[in-house]
Amino acid sequence: MSDTHTVQATQQAELQRRLWSIASDLRGNMDASEFRNYILGLIFYRFLSDRVSEYVKGLLSNDDLTFAEAYADDEVRDELVADITNAMGFFIAPEYLFETLVASAQAGDFDVEKLQTAVNAVQTSTIGESSEEDFRGLFDDMDLNSTRLGNTVAERSALMQKVLLNLADLDMGHDEVQIDVLGDAYEYLIGQFAANAGKKAGEFYTPQQISKLLARIVSKGHDKLQSVYDPTMGSGSLLLRVGDYTTVGNYYGQELNRTTYNLGRMNLLMHGVNYNQFSVQQGDTLEIDYFEGQQFDAVVANPPYSAKWNTEGKLDDERFRKYGKTAPKSKADFAFVQHMLAHLNSNGTMAVVLPHGVLFRGAAEGVIRRYMIEQDNVLDAVIGLPANLFFGTSIPTTVLVFKKNRATQDILFIDASSEFEKGKNQNNLTDQQLEKIVTTYDNRNDIDKYAHVASRDEIIENDYNLNIPRYVDTFEEEEPIDLAEVNKELVEIDAEIAKLEAEFEAMAADLVETSEE
Template structure:
C-alpha cells in the first residue's frame, strides 16, 4: 500500500472517529436516530459552503487579486459569480451565510439560531427557477431548529447548534477530488452508525455495506461503464453509490417513499461528488406512483422492504405486472418489486435484488409468478443465499436474485453462502474475502462441492419451480466414521475406573465407626 493511500485511510478513520464522537457528545437527550438529522444536515451544509468557496476562489477568481468574500462586495463581480456557480454547482451561498461566517459570529458571541435558519432557506431559494430546483427542494426540511429537543429557549437551542458547528469546523476537511470521497465515505459511515442504533427503523434507509458490494459487483461484472443505474427503494443512496464504486456510472436514478430518507439520499449523492445534472431521484411510493414511466436502465439494484403490504387491486391492468397473470399477495409485495424492477431493466441490463428466502418457495400467486419468470421470461440468472442476521432490524436469512435479459441458456446458478460470515455480538458480518468468494464463484459459474451448483432447466422443472437452495446445493456434512472397537475399549476402561472408585468408596464406608448417644 502506498504512503498516499495509507495517509488517506488514516485521515478517513480519524474523521469517522471524530464525527461519531461529536454525535455522541452533543446529542443530549435525543436518541441517535433523532440527532442524525441535525448532524448530517450540518455536515452537508458545511460541505456546500466549502464547495462554493473553493469553486469561486479556485475557478472564477484564480487569476484575480480578490477572494470570494471581497469580490462579492464588488458589483462588477457579484452577478457573474452567482450565475457561474448556479450553472455549474446548482446552488449559491452568499458570503454572509457561509459556514465560516457562522463560525465567526459564534466566536464573537453574535450567533443566533435564526442565522442558520435563514442560511439554509437561502440555499434552497437560490435554486428556484434553476435546473437544480427539484434536486435541492426541501433538502433541509428535517433540520427542525425550533425543536424543544434542542433546548427550551432560543438561547439554549442556539448554544447547542453553535457547539455542533464549532466541532464540525475543527475537522480538517479539504475538497480536492480524493478528499471529497473521503468526506463522503465518512458521511456514509455516520449513516451506518446511526443505523446500528436505530433498531428496526434502520432497514428503511441503510443496506449493510458488504451486502451492497455483492449487489453492485454482480450488476457490474464484466462492465466498466454504465449509462444508468436505478434503485426503486433507494434509502440513503448507499447502494447506488456502491455501484458507482465498481464502474463508471453516468446517471443515477432512484425513488424513495420516506421523505427524511429521500433527503438523506440526495445529500449523500452530492457529498460523493455526483453533480446535480447526473442524478434524478424522486419521492413517492414506487409501486403506486412510478415516477420513471417506461424508462429503461443499464443496471437495477434494490433492497426493498421485506414482505411489505401493498394494494394489488387493479394492478393486472398495469404494464409492469400484467404479463404474470397473478399479483403478489397483499401482505407480501416482494415479487411486485421484482416485477417493477424487471420492467425498468434495459434489454442488455443486469439486475440484483436482496429478498427474504420465502420468495424462493412460497406457493399460490407467488408460485405462479416465479414459474412465469423462469419458464417464459428466462431472466433469472443466479440465486445467492446469504447468512442470517446481516441486516439491521431483522435476523432472517436473505437471498440475492440476479437477473439478466440477454441470457442464452436456461440454467440457474445457485450459491449457498449462508455459512460464511463472522459472528458479531449483535449482528453477523461479511468480510471482503466472503464477498470476493461469492463474486468469483458467480463469475466462474461452475459447480463447487457444498457451495455452488449450476441447475439445469430440467432440474428446476423436477422441483416444480421451487428454488429453495438446499434442493440444489447439498451442504450436508457426514460425521466422521465411528471406530466401534475403540469405543468398546474406552467403555471398558470407564467401567474399570467406576468399579475401582466404588471399591474405594465401600472400603471407606466399612471403616466408619457408628457413634451412639450415651
C-alpha cells in the same frame, strides 16, 4: 499501499472517529435517529459552503478581491452569482458561508435563526434553476425550531453553536481525494446511526459488504454504465457503490420515506455526484412509477421485506400484467421484482436482496416465479446469505440475479449461509468471503457443498421450488459408529466404576472404625 492511499485511510479513520464522537457527545438525551438529521445536515451544509468557497477562489484568483468584496460590487455581483449557480446548481452568499457562521459563533454573535436563514437561502437560490428539484426540501428534516433542541431560542442556539464549532475543527480539504474521504465519513456516520436505530435502520441503510456484492455483480464486464437505478434507494449507498466499480453516467432512484429521500440526495452530492448526474424522486415506487417507460443498464435494490401493498388494479399495469397474478397483499417482494424487471434493459443486470420465502412460497408467488423462469428465462442466480447481516432483522436473506436475453436456461445456486464473521450485534461478510461469492458467480461452476449449476430439468423436477438446499447439499455425514468399540469402552467404564466404588466403601469403613475408637 501507496502514500496517497495511506494518507487517505488515516484521514478517513480520524474523520470518522471525530464525527461519531461529536454526534455521541452532543446529542444528549435526543434519540439518535433525530440528532442524525442535525449533524448530517450541518456536515452537508459545510460541504456545500466549502465547495462555493473553493470555486470562488478559482474565479477570483487573478483579481485582488475577496468573495465578500466581489459580492458587494454591484457591477460584479450578478455575474458572480450566475457563474456559481450554473456550476454548482446553488449559491451561498458570503454572509451565509459556514466559515462566517463559525466566526459569529466564536464572537458570541450566533443564533439558530441566523442558521435557519442561511439554510433557507441555499434552497431559494435554486428556484428557477435546473437544479431546483434536486435541492427542494433537502433541509426540511433539520427542524431548527424543534423543542428537542431546547425550549428557548437561546438553548437551541447554544446546542447548534456547539455542533458548528466542533465541525469547524475538522479538516475537510476539497481536492478529489478529500472529497472521497468526506463522502465515506458521511456514509460511515449513516451506518453508525443505523446501528443505533434498531428495526428502523433497514429503511435507510444497506450494509457495505452487501452493497459491494450487488455492485460487483451488476457492474461485471462494464467499463461504463450509462444508467443505474434503485427503486427503494434509502440513503443511496447501493447506487453509490456501483460507481466504485465502474464509471456511471447517471443515477436514478426513488424512496418512499421523505427523511431518507433527503438523506439519499445529500449522500449523492457528498460523494461528488453533480446534481445534473442524478434524478431521484420521493414516493411509493409500486404506486407511482416516476420512471415509467425508462429502462436502465443496471438495477439494484434492497426493498422492504414482505411489505404490504395495494394490489387493486395492478393487473392493468404494464409492469405486472403479463404474469397474470399479483404478489399477495401482505408480501410485496415479487411486486418489487416485477417492477425492477420492467426497468431493466435487454443487456443489463439486476440484483436484489429478498427474504428466502420468495424461493419457495406457492399460490400467486409460485405462478410468478414459474413465469420468470419458464417464459422469460430471466433468473440467472440465487445466492443464499448468512442470517443477521442486516440492521433491524436477523433473518437470512437471498440475492437474486436477473438478466434478459440469457444464452442458457440453467440457474446458479450458491449457499454462502454458513460463511460469515460473527459480530457483537450483526454478522458480517469478510472481504475473503465476499470474494468467494463473486468468483463463484463469475466462474459458474459446481463447488461441493457450496455451489451448483442447476439445469432447467432439475428446476422442473422440483416444481420450480428454488429452496437452496434442494440444489446445494451441505449435509455433513457423521463418521460411522463402531458399536463393538463402544461396548468395549462401556465395559471398561463399568469396571472402573466398580473399582472406585470398592475403594470408596473401604475408605468409609476406615472412617467409621476410627470414629468408634
